[in-house]
Amino acid sequence: MPTLGYWKTKGLAQPIRLLLTYAGEEFEDVQYEQGPPPDFSRESWYSVKPKFGEIFSFPNLPYIASSSGWKKTDSGLFIALKYILSFYVTLDGDTDKEKAIVDMIIDEAMDLRLGVIKITYTSVENYEKWKPDYFKTVPTKLAQFERHLGENDWFAGEKITAADFSMYEILIQHRRMQSDSLDAFPKLRAFLDRFECLPRVKEYLSLDKVKNLPTSSKIAVPI
Structure with missing residues (x-):
């Protein structure tokens, strides 16, 4: 089962979550929460980022990895989606x-x-x-x-x-x-x-955990 890691927001990860859901791929959705104002600490990610150096050459969010060995980390939505598509070519x-x-x-x-x-x-x-x-x-x-x-x-x-x-x-x-x-x-x-x-997307979008997920970082104006 793949693991997707990203901030506790929709952001760059939401299209990836939707794609995996539509494809019927169960995945672990790891979400790192930013701290409250005024500091908006990112320690939830930075505190564990060093250990990901053993898994990824360049640890970053979002990251995606599976138990079968394929893994990818990149902040670009384009590259992240293209990577997933190497497994869902249709x-x-x-x-x-x-x-x-x-x-x-x-x-x-x-x-x-x-x-x-x-x-x-x-x-x-x-x-x-x-x-x-x-x-x-x-x-x-x-x-x-x-x-x-x-x-x-x-x-x-x-x-x-x-x-x-x-x-x-x-x-x-x-x-x-x-x-x-x-x-x-x-x-x-x-x-x-x-x-x-x-199919699957409708049910996923109806979940409270999805509807209540912020669109962007806490430092952004909520939309």
Whole structure:
């Protein structure tokens, strides 16, 4: 059974958790909790990080490892998902074109996430000041995703891929920040509905431990 380690947040790990859940892979979800303000201590991870030097060449979060010997640690969502896909190749696209689209969409989803990070990892005052401008500009990007989805159910075509797990979490974050942010994008809303009805995923998302998991670090503005 693989072990996934990350902070006690959704963050970079949530698409990985969702992917493993959908794949039917039982996994140990190890979560390290950041301390309270004003220090926001990361000692829960730093105190055990040295021992992971015996397992990983470069200990970092998220990390994922299995009893069969495969292991990976990386702070990049793209690389972490690609690593998991080496074991679940059916979620990586069936053709070279689909594989390229998967890579592109995961990368674009990360760019969109960085925009959210920019306005949430700050003070509440700054967040409230910057949020209106963000939601004036982000529809242009969301429209691109809407056009790309087109008549397809999923972002790489007719079959679900890892790209959809990345897109789900970042789109949900936008809806958490502003409830009407996707109102102008019916295809994106339909995508979210389809995703949330996936086998295993629906049950997972209904769990209190998942619904109550913070989106971001304690130093960020809660969304």
